Amino acid sequence: MKRVLPILKGFAIPVFIIVIWQSLSMYIQNSFILPGWETIIPVLIHPAEPLFGGASLFQNSLISLQRVLYGFLLAVFIAVPLGLLCGWSKSAEDYVNPIIQILRPVPPIAWMPLAIAWFKIGFGSLLFIIFIGSFFPVFISTIEGMRSIRIRWLEVAQTLGATTLEKFKTVVIPGALPSIWTGLRLAFGVAWMCLVAAEMLPGTSAGLGYLIMFAYNLGQIQVIVAGMIVIGVIGIVSDSIFRIGQTRLFGWQGKE
Amino acid sequence: MQVLVLKGISKRFCDDQAEFQALSDISCVIHKGEIVCLMGPSGCGKSTVLRILSGLESSDSGTICGSDGDVFDPVHTAMVFQEHGLFPWLSVYDNIAYGLRMKVRKIPQKQIAQKVHDLLSLVHMEEFANVLPHQLSGGMKQRVAVARALAIEPEILLMDEPFSALDPFSRHELQDEVIRIRDTLGTTFFIVTHNPEEAVYLGDRIIILSKRPSSVRKEIEVSSPRPRDLAEPEMIHLVREVTGYVSSG
Amino acid sequence: MRIWYLPLICFLILFSLVLGYVFLSGVDVSSISTEPEVQFVYATSGIMPQLLNTSQVDAFFVWESVVSTADLGGIGKVIARDADIPPDRKWENTACNVLVMRNSFITEYPEIASLLSAITIAGIQRIHEDPDEAMNITAGWVYGSHPIRSAGLTLNPIELEKNAFPHINFTDKARLPDPGYLQQSLYDYEMTLKSPSSRENVTVYTRALELLTGSEPELSHIPPYVRIGYLPSADLYAPLYVSIMGYEKICDRYGFCLVPDSHMSGRPTECQLRVQNSTITRIRLLPGQVGGGVMTGLGQNAIDVAYIGSVPSLMQISMGNPAAIIHSINAGGSGLVVDDSAPCTDWDSFIVWVKSRSSSGRPLIIAVPQSSIQEEMMREAFEYEGVQISLYGLPTFGAL
Numbered sequence: 001m002k003r004v005l006p007i008l009k010g011f012a013i014p015v016f017i018i019v020i021w022q023s024l025s026m027y028i029q030n031s032f033i034l035p036g037w038e039t040i041i042p043v044l045i046h047p048a049e050p051l052f053g054g055a056s057l058f059q060n061s062l063i064s065l066q067r068v069l070y071g072f073l074l075a076v077f078i079a080v081p082l083g084l085l086c087g088w089s090k091s092a093e094d095y096v097n098p099i100i101q102i103l104r105p106v107p108p109i110a111w112m113p114l115a116i117a118w119f120k121i122g123f124g125s126l127l128f129i130i131f132i133g134s135f136f137p138v139f140i141s142t143i144e145g146m147r148s149i150r151i152r153w154l155e156v157a158q159t160l161g162a163t164t165l166e167k168f169k170t171v172v173i174p175g176a177l178p179s180i181w182t183g184l185r186l187a188f189g190v191a192w193m194c195l196v197a198a199e200m201l202p203g204t205s206a207g208l209g210y211l212i213m214f215a216y217n218l219g220q221i222q223v224i225v226a227g228m229i230v231i232g233v234i235g236i237v238s239d240s241i242f243r244i245g246q247t248r249l250f251g252w253q254g255k256e
Numbered sequence: 257m258q259v260l261v262l263k264g265i266s267k268r269f270c271d272d273q274a275e276f277q278a279l280s281d282i283s284c285v286i287h288k289g290e291i292v293c294l295m296g297p298s299g300c301g302k303s304t305v306l307r308i309l310s311g312l313e314s315s316d317s318g319t320i321c322g323s324d325g326d327v328f329d330p331v332h333t334a335m336v337f338q339e340h341g342l343f344p345w346l347s348v349y350d351n352i353a354y355g356l357r358m359k360v361r362k363i364p365q366k367q368i369a370q371k372v373h374d375l376l377s378l379v380h381m382e383e384f385a386n387v388l389p390h391q392l393s394g395g396m397k398q399r400v401a402v403a404r405a406l407a408i409e410p411e412i413l414l415m416d417e418p419f420s421a422l423d424p425f426s427r428h429e430l431q432d433e434v435i436r437i438r439d440t441l442g443t444t445f446f447i448v449t450h451n452p453e454e455a456v457y458l459g460d461r462i463i464i465l466s467k468r469p470s471s472v473r474k475e476i477e478v479s480s481p482r483p484r485d486l487a488e489p490e491m492i493h494l495v496r497e498v499t500g501y502v503s504s505g
Numbered sequence: 506m507r508i509w510y511l512p513l514i515c516f517l518i519l520f521s522l523v524l525g526y527v528f529l530s531g532v533d534v535s536s537i538s539t540e541p542e543v544q545f546v547y548a549t550s551g552i553m554p555q556l557l558n559t560s561q562v563d564a565f566f567v568w569e570s571v572v573s574t575a576d577l578g579g580i581g582k583v584i585a586r587d588a589d590i591p592p593d594r595k596w597e598n599t600a601c602n603v604l605v606m607r608n609s610f611i612t613e614y615p616e617i618a619s620l621l622s623a624i625t626i627a628g629i630q631r632i633h634e635d636p637d638e639a640m641n642i643t644a645g646w647v648y649g650s651h652p653i654r655s656a657g658l659t660l661n662p663i664e665l666e667k668n669a670f671p672h673i674n675f676t677d678k679a680r681l682p683d684p685g686y687l688q689q690s691l692y693d694y695e696m697t698l699k700s701p702s703s704r705e706n707v708t709v710y711t712r713a714l715e716l717l718t719g720s721e722p723e724l725s726h727i728p729p730y731v732r733i734g735y736l737p738s739a740d741l742y743a744p745l746y747v748s749i750m751g752y753e754k755i756c757d758r759y760g761f762c763l764v765p766d767s768h769m770s771g772r773p774t775e776c777q778l779r780v781q782n783s784t785i786t787r788i789r790l791l792p793g794q795v796g797g798g799v800m801t802g803l804g805q806n807a808i809d810v811a812y813i814g815s816v817p818s819l820m821q822i823s824m825g826n827p828a829a830i831i832h833s834i835n836a837g838g839s840g841l842v843v844d845d846s847a848p849c850t851d852w853d854s855f856i857v858w859v860k861s862r863s864s865s866g867r868p869l870i871i872a873v874p875q876s877s878i879q880e881e882m883m884r885e886a887f888e889y890e891g892v893q894i895s896l897y898g899l900p901t902f903g904a905l
């Protein structure tokens with residue numbers, strides 16, 4: 001019961017919203033403003049049925065997820081080593097930091113027109129947008145992680161005979177990992193949002209963002225709401241995977 | 257037999273703009289199997305001496321020789337810090353095995369396991385092998401830190417105020433532990449402390465540094481048999497003497 | 506070391522996703538036919554010249570003045586206009602854009618609805634009476650009269666409109682298309698089954714014609730404002746632009762007109778509906794991005810009246826959007842543009858190219874605006890030519 005209660009509490013407001021939504025939708029009687037749940041739920045419970053003659057809700061989600069993972073992993077494979085380098089060497093940071101700080105505030109979607117010209121419509125430009133979106137959180141929290149490493153740990157490693165490379169492998173990386181993990185978690189959330197936004201732009205032919213835009217063009221608001229729900233659910237599931245990973249892997253964090 | 261001979265060690269630090277002499281001329285000798293306590297006023301450079309010996313810092317002048325008369329190699333030392341410095345992401349076992357796994361040691365896996373188990377039982381931590389450090393008490397953490405340092409079989413174990421952050425009970429336990437380890441393994445201990453009772457209880461010899469720029473002000477032999485009782489008048493007298501030397505700088 | 510599990514976990518997730526993707530898409534791979542094929546890319550009109558210029562698409566089919574921009578701007582050549590698209594000159598006189606109003610607006614303010622319709626028809630008349638003025642107004646509205654840069658050339662908007670206008674037939678009498686192929690492409694979506702009350706509202710149009718022939722407006726019930734949605738990037742809405750910017754002649758002739766608030770801007774956002782020199786109500790002009798979006802806005806009570814493509818409005822009305830088409834604005838005005846070096850000069854040679862590229866395994870990629878009459882035209886034309894359509898970027902999902 002003690003474990004169930006918080007979960008029940010969490011469900012209270014969504015249920016409340018749905019009830020209010022449904023009553024308002026029955027009152028307004030305009031599926032363009034508030035589509036009833038009797039039209040939204042059928043979309044959700046038939047995820048494998050093709051929508052608008054194209055991919056199904058499930059396929060669209062899978063495609064979006066796949067895109068986001070590719071872009072995210074690409075960003076991780078570049079941002080983590082670069083962050084480690086910049087955290088390790090002051091000179092590297094001096095070179096890299098200004099350009100990073102300039103590019104960081106630019107919303108990833110603003111890159112879309114250029115991305116289409118450089119990386120072509122479809123997968124290439126989307127990958128780039130996701131990459132831009134997830135690069136900065138990972139990069140910055142990697143540097144942060146490097147800063148959070150205690151000098152004492154490095155000294156202990158040295159007195160126990162660690163070479164520079166060994167110090168890097170056995171102290172720097174595990175010491176920075178909790179912060180990097182937090183960065184990954186942030187980055188995945190950002191990447192997911194960027195992707196859906198980018199998919200709404202021209203040149204895509206599948207994905208949740210595309211589905212929402214298509215439904216918008218056809219005035220099918222209930223499909224838009226279903227798409228939003230799936231986006232939210234995937235977001236919360238991926239975030240809790242990261243959160244569970246955080247407690248499992250880095251239970252020591254903040255307790256040394 | 258001498259394991260360590262320091263001759264005329266000096267060290268300057270650049271602090272922001274000002275440059276100042278921390279150690280001016282430190283000379284002393286440490287013998288095999290001795291427990292030597294290093295004392296001195298706060299900021300006089302005790303930690304600096306240990307850091308130079310452990311290779312974390314270099315001296316500006318002077319020589320450090322080992323048992324064979326050659327230049328001393330910091331590889332033969334291990335260090336225990338005031339705050340245990342355990343790696344929080346490694347289990348007790350892995351923390352102890354850390355030094356053994358470094359490439360320089362070339363120790364096969366099986367032997368490492370054997371050694372770690374021996375050390376765990378030496379510091380009475382067998383049941384905690386797979387526990388992460390944050391689940392241990394302060395005293396237990398410091399035991400693990402000692403075991404980790406002992407794992408690499410140092411000729412001399414450097415300890416920088418190792419027990420000062422512990423509660424009195426754990427501190428006494430660990431002090432006795434040090435004596436027991438010295439008796440069983442014959443390890444040489446060089447312990448920085450600011451606690452005169454601890455120095456008198458533990459030390460075969462107490463070296464007291466002067467104020468900065470520091471040099472050796474006094475060496476006191478403590479020849480009372482062990483186990484020592486700090487309540488005995490002789491001990492009380494000694495504590496008072498040491499306190500006097502330290503506080504008058 | 507436990508940290509090395511992390512890359513492993515990441516890899517496993519990725520691997521299973523790829524596996525799932527391959528598995529799911531693999532189901533349809535076997536059913537891919539050997540018929541000739543083209544691929545569609547959905548794009549907004551503005552980006553199409555860039556896509557062609559950077560060889561990301563082989564052709565695009567869109568409305569004026571984008572077609573003329575590409576033509577005069579050295580980006581490509583126009584190989585087919587509406588009349589050239591099969592089957593059999595069908596599209597020449599088919600409504601491309603229409604005037605649409607929300608049913609509740611028509612019911613509540615029938616006279617205002619008819620007045621707006623009448624003013625639009627007057628705008629169409631003005632275009633035919635004075636094409637030069639119409640071109641000037643349209644150039645100013647769409648481009649702001651500044652020279653346009655395109656692929657290294659600088660274009661004069663007026664020249665552009667001179668190139669575009671002959672291909673557009675502004676008329677309120679074009680018949681509505683049947684977006685059957687588009688609807689068929691959404692075959693399995695149940696919403697298509699909803700039967701609309703009626704697609705057209707003849708009453709408003711009939712009354713508008715009366716107003717134009719001298720009947721007095723009866724202004725009993727008046728809304729505080731009317732919101733009009735349209736797509737500012739297209740020439741095809743010239744009747745709207747001309748009726749507002751050339752309001753004086755219409756006022757003089759009929760006694761009612763739309764007067765822009767500001768005479769400084771070539772693209773006003775607010776104007777007034779005037780009848781016999783007195784302001785009846787205010788009009789807000791809301792530019793949209795795509796026709797479907799404007800139509801959805803209509804359904805959401807955010808827009809009352811819209812000038813948009815016939816196909817998006819018909820599709821949404823058939824799916825239950827409570828709106829009705831009043832009359833057409835134009836027919837024609839689309840163009841198929843390919844690269845200058847493309848091996849074709851007309852529709853027939855284009856189809857030859859389509860087939861040869863398809864058999865060489867690199868089907869042509871064609872950009873069209875999503876759910877537009879242009880998409881419908883292309884779908885029907887390719888069906889007629891026996892060419893299959895798939896969506897670019899998603900070939901493995903089969904019957905798209």
Ligand SMILES: Nc1ncnc2c1ncn2[C@@H]1O[C@H](COP(=O)(O)OP(=O)(O)O)[C@@H](O)[C@H]1O
Binds near residue numbers: 270278296301
């Ligand atoms: N890396 C350093 N840079 C500058 N000054 C230092 C550094 N390390 C120690 N010092 C200074 O040297 C003096 C001796 O330090 P330390 O050996 O830590 O003294 P303690 O005897 O208290 O252990 C202190 O004044 C300290 O501030």
Ligand SMILES: [Mg+2]
Binds near residue numbers: 303304
């Ligand atoms: Mg100190």
